[in-house]
Amino acid sequence: MTGIDDVARAAGVSTATVSRALSGRGVVSAATREKVLAVAGELGYVVSVAASSLASGRAQSIGVLVPLPDLWFFSTVVSAISGRLLPHGYDITLFNLTENPAERRVLFDRSLRRGRIDGLIVLSAWLSAAEQAELAALDVPVVGIGPSPALPTLVVDDVAVGRAATAHLLALGHRDIAHIGQSDGDDFHIPTLRRRGWEQALTDAGIAPRDDLYAAGDFTLEGGRAAARRLLTGPAPTAIFAASDEMAVGALVAARDLGLAVPGDVSIVGVDGHELSRFFDLSTVDQFPHAQGERVADAMLAALGELEAPAEVGLPFELVVRGSSAAPPA
Numbered sequence: 126m127t128g129i130d131d132v133a134r135a136a137g138v139s140t141a142t143v144s145r146a147l148s149g150r151g152v153v154s155a156a157t158r159e160k161v162l163a164v165a166g167e168l169g170y171v172v173s174v175a176a177s178s179l180a181s182g183r184a185q186s187i188g189v190l191v192p193l194p195d196l197w198f199f200s201t202v203v204s205a206i207s208g209r210l211l212p213h214g215y216d217i218t219l220f221n222l223t224e225n226p227a228e229r230r231v232l233f234d235r236s237l238r239r240g241r242i243d244g245l246i247v248l249s250a251w252l253s254a255a256e257q258a259e260l261a262a263l264d265v266p267v268v269g270i271g272p273s274p275a276l277p278t279l280v281v282d283d284v285a286v287g288r289a290a291t292a293h294l295l296a297l298g299h300r301d302i303a304h305i306g307q308s309d310g311d312d313f314h315i316p317t318l319r320r321r322g323w324e325q326a327l328t329d330a331g332i333a334p335r336d337d338l339y340a341a342g343d344f345t346l347e348g349g350r351a352a353a354r355r356l357l358t359g360p361a362p363t364a365i366f367a368a369s370d371e372m373a374v375g376a377l378v379a380a381r382d383l384g385l386a387v388p389g390d391v392s393i394v395g396v397d398g399h400e401l402s403r404f405f406d407l408s409t410v411d412q413f414p415h416a417q418g419e420r421v422a423d424a425m426l427a428a429l430g431e432l433e434a435p436a437e438v439g440l441p442f443e444l445v446v447r448g449s450s451a452a453p454p455a
Contacts, residue, residue: 127170136164147214187215187425188242192222192250196344197371198397198414199248202270205418206246213431218242222250233259244268244425247276251314266428270421270440271315279421281440283315286410287322287366289444290394293408294364295330298452299392302327303338303362305352305372316344319368319396338362342372349375350382357383357391363453364392370399370409377405377449388451398445406448413441 133140138157145153146161153161187210191199207217218241220232233256237245245260247269252260260267260276269278294302304323307316324334340355342348349372356362357379367373373395380387387393395402398411417440427434 127168129170131168132161132165132170135168136161185215186218186242187422188218188220188237188245190220190222190237190245190247190250192248193344194219194221196369197399197401198369201414202248202418202421205415206422209419209422210426213426215243229256237263244429246421246425247271247278248421249315266425268421268424268428270417277424279417279424279440281412281417281442283318284322284325286396286412286442287319287368288326289322289442290366290396290410291323291326293444293446294366294392294394294450295326297364297392297450299362299364300330300332300453301338301360301362302332302364302366303340303356305340305342305349305356305365305367305376307341307344307368316368323366342367342369342375344369344372346371346375346378348372350379352376353379354382357385361385362391364450365394367393367395370395370397370402370407373407373409373449374399374401374405377407387449390454392450392453394450402445402447408447408450409445411443411445413443416440 129140129143133143136143138161142153142157143161143165146158147165187206189203189206191203193199194203203217203219210217220236222232223229237259242265244266245263247260247267249271250269257276267276269276271278271280291302302323304320306320320339327334337359338356340352342352349367349369352372353365353376356365365373365376367376373393376393377387380391380393385391394408394410396410396412398409398413402409420440423432424434426432
């Protein structure tokens with residue numbers, strides 16, 4: 126089995142230089158690092174995680190706390206995090222944040238305290254005050270994506286996201302604009318913030334938000350479909366703003382089920398920049414999830430002293446107008 130000494134001899138450098146080059150820590154010229162990496166690849170050398178941990182005092186793993194790991198948005202962010210951390214020698218450990226109180230207690234009281242991670246990334250998760258205090262007490266850096274009053278996070282302005290989607294529909298001439306969100310949560314809950322943006326945009330336009338034009342979904346396609354059916358079988362709105370693209374696609378399906386044309390009878394706008402939004406010709410507020418994953422991974426690497434801290438903590442978004450939104454029917 127190839128060892129670090131074999132790599133050092135083949136590359137003509139010391140074992141210490143090989144260690145620095147492969148770990149990404151310490152001063153090594155770009156040319157030397159490239160040479161060491163090439164030789165290690167040719168020889169099939171793989172760094173021993175156990176040996177590396179003993180030498181560095183690190184587990185070489187970053188925890189990622191994610192509330193809905195099966196959703197496209199979160200899987201895209203996690204993939205980008207992994208891709209960004211891997212060249213620096215870090216794997217990731219996923220922690221699924223369920224809504225089950227007993228499972229959450231095990232997660233915060235036991236799993237996160239085992240010392241098997243060097244840092245923790247929290248993805249758009251609603252946490253109680255006690256849970257936020259638990260994370261703040263961990264002896265590792267904690268960074269996140271999404272609003273939190275107690276943790277350092279990179280933030281998309283979700284109120285502005287909701288306003289942008291609703292303002293687009295208002296500019297087209299819509300006044301009966303429905304919203305598909307989620308059950309009300311804490312003030313720092315992302316669906317709550319997007320609903321607030323919808324309400325603010327309507328109020329600014331002189332339109333009172335109506336409770337009968339709000340329906341809760343669960344951020345899935347089927348949840349969006351069921352919510353849209355409830356909205357479209359009553360006094361039907363001329364437009365729907367869904368708080369995620371998956372719910373927006375569900376709304377497209379519901380409109381089709383009811384024999385409604387999009388955008389002829391109802392316009393639909395989502396949020397995320399889902400890979401399917403282009404396929405469904407869906408207008409969306411793209412929040413660049415892959416770039417979010419890279420940015421939060423860089424923030425973690427900076428917290429570990431391996432990169433300089435990012436200059437900005439705000440995350441961009443962009444309204445992308447496609448064929449699912451148009452002026453309301455005459």
